[in-house]
Amino acid sequence: MNADNVEIDGATARQANRENWEDRVPLHEEAYGLDAYDDPAHLSDVVRHDLPVLTSFLPDGSLTGLDLCHLQCHIGTDTVSLARAGANVTGVDFSPAALAAAARLAATAGVPATWVETDVLHARAAVTGDFDIVYTSIGTITWLDDLERWATQIASLLRPGGTFFIRDGHPLLYALDEEAENLTLRYPYFGDGRAQRWDDASTYVGGGTVAHARTYEWPHPLSEIFSVLIRAGLQILHFDEERMLPWRFSPRMVEVPGGWAWPEAERNLVPCTYTIVARRP
Numbered sequence: 001m002n003a004d005n006v007e008i009d010g011a012t013a014r015q016a017n018r019e020n021w022e023d024r025v026p027l028h029e030e031a032y033g034l035d036a037y038d039d040p041a042h043l044s045d046v047v048r049h050d051l052p053v054l055t056s057f058l059p060d061g062s063l064t065g066l067d068l069c070h071l072q073c074h075i076g077t078d079t080v081s082l083a084r085a086g087a088n089v090t091g092v093d094f095s096p097a098a099l100a101a102a103a104r105l106a107a108t109a110g111v112p113a114t115w116v117e118t119d120v121l122h123a124r125a126a127v128t129g130d131f132d133i134v135y136t137s138i139g140t141i142t143w144l145d146d147l148e149r150w151a152t153q154i155a156s157l158l159r160p161g162g163t164f165f166i167r168d169g170h171p172l173l174y175a176l177d178e179e180a181e182n183l184t185l186r187y188p189y190f191g192d193g194r195a196q197r198w199d200d201a202s203t204y205v206g207g208g209t210v211a212h213a214r215t216y217e218w219p220h221p222l223s224e225i226f227s228v229l230i231r232a233g234l235q236i237l238h239f240d241e242e243r244m245l246p247w248r249f250s251p252r253m254v255e256v257p258g259g260w261a262w263p264e265a266e267r268n269l270v271p272c273t274y275t276i277v278a279r280r281p
Contacts, residue, residue, distance in 0.1 A: 003196040010145035013216035023210035025097040031206025047081035063087040066132040076102025142217040151232035158280040178250040234278040241271035
């Protein structure tokens, strides 16, 4: 695959991205193993991984009874898992098809949840109330052109003392050539305001192809991510980087417990994800 760097306004790009994600929904409903949620104890691998870190920064060490807003929730597997961990959940996404799938999953699982259709950059205007936790994970912010606005949405959704959690693909990982035979830089680490335009009919899990293959993403270095959160008034509590991903970024990655990683000889050379926990004072 190859990406062209192009000038495009955010609204036009997000409409193309929305069409692409709408097409992914039926493919992901088949590929995500939703039957596993028939077991009331089942949690997604993502949430099972994130919970120990997230809860370690909560006053009682538990999600029980806390109000949680899950931004960019897609088809709700992580949202349902967070509800099973005790939270009162609100899932937010810009795809009506994804939210319909999320509502079906929650109903089948017997999990109460609220679903809100909106662009994440307009979340505060669309979502009622405020929250103890705002959560986002994983594969999220490369789809956003304006991280400054993203961070202000998060801060305004949080109650005083509320906690923000994100685990996402590391921007250094996204700068690598996923098709190369070794670790090779190919794409920008630093953004210049232009989008990366992709034409790819595949999706990151399962088979099948999408009708709307064109998408737009933006590189966001760690310095930008930290800066926008701090400028929005959040205090950074925790930062970590890890060697494992919950999806297969490159064909050369090997399966490991809980996800995918580079071959062992390369595993210490480049981070795959980062985690930030922050708090609104």
